[in-house]
Amino acid sequence: MKENLETVSSLTTHREGESFQCQNCGRKQERCLSCQQARHLDTSIFKHTAPLRNLDLVTLAISLLLQMEIERLQRRNRYLLQVLLFLKRKLERRGKSLDPVAAQSPVLSWYGTTPEPRRWWVRPRTHRRWWREEVLPLWDEEMWVSNFRMSKETLFELSNCLRPHLERQVTTLRQPISVEERVAIAIWWLSSPLLYRKVASRFGVGESTVAIIGIEVCLAIEKELLGKTVQLGDYRQIMAGFADLGFPHCIGAIDETHIPVRPPVRRPGTLLNGKNSYIVLQGTTDHAGRFIDIEVGHSGRNHDAHVFRHSTIYQAMEEGVFVPGNPHMEFNGVQIPPLILGDGAYPLRTWLMKPYGGNLDKRKQTFNLSLCRARNVVERAFGRLKSRWGCLSSHLTVAEKNFVPIVSACVVLHNICETKGHVLTPQVPARRKHVLPAQEESELGKGVGEGEKVRSAVAGLLMGER
Structure with missing residues (x-):
């Protein structure tokens, strides 16, 4: 113990970095004052x-x-x-x-063949919470109908019908937009004049996302609901409804409207009708203003009768297959088939009634008055259609192949709103119709003579003749 203390005391007398002779092993060592430990120096290692x-x-x-x-x-x-x-x-x-x-x-x-690199997977948004935190929990039914044209319950029912076509897979990269929000984006987009920026700002998504979702929802509606919604319902109930309006044995009223569209780039003049680029929507409605048949996509330069002659309802009524059983009623020996009411631009047929022209006696005036009063339902239906869906009143700024799906989706949504009783209150400009000069009856084929007999019989029925 005493020897160890002497060794330590001798170490403390050396300065830092100074070598000395170790008393125990005889080798040169160096002591560091900071750690108070000695280490052997092996100069050969350097x-x-x-x-x-x-x-x-x-x-x-x-x-x-x-x-x-x-x-x-x-x-x-x-x-x-x-x-x-x-x-x-x-x-x-x-x-x-x-x-x-x-x-x-x-x-x-x-x-x-190399994709462009993305700056981000999903563009960050600061107001994506509007749909989840304000609309869903706070809006009442009046606000839903005013903004989405339907109640919350109806929108969710519609979303469930379209879910197989619109639902996206949840991945680790991002949470997809829900089906309900996709449908809401599309409806908001259709109810406005296709204002991509405003809809994108409202829902906190990109403008391209609004365009993609809008087309996807319209295609899904056309595929899933067009055949189920735009169809002839109970024809007996429809005939009773038109009878209450003053016209017997009628199953529909027909008319057409023009939808302004952006002209195709390669064929800019094909849709012009003298004022602008349009496509034609021909619609037949029941007594309540629900569409039972539509024809979409013809050029706006075509006459009403031309569109009518090339429509599916014309062929179906000519063959007697549009109404199940094609029931007839007899008056004064004349067989009266199920009737459709049209204006003066349409040809007279045994099943298509149009107003009398020229000098009118009391009998013809009564017929015209009853026909116009009953046919007014289709005029009001087109007015409500364009009031609900503002995209039909402004130019459709989409590809030409998407004209028909968008218009068809609007008609389907119109029927849903009419069936659910969602009344529209906003003030919207009245429907405009571009009427071309009437064509001669001789240009429209056979059937005018038989149609005149049926029209005369219906006029006598309205006058109470026996």
């Missing part, structure tokens, strides 16, 4: 490790050079991608295809 230290420095220098070269190549690749993207857009603006250039340039060919 000679052997010198090459390793030099190798470390060389490796570090090489790694730094490689890293700088990688960063330079990455910057160069990004610059080349920007240049190629600029060239691609420039060619597209000029209307040229990239294929001839890509055939000569392997770089452009490679770029044409």
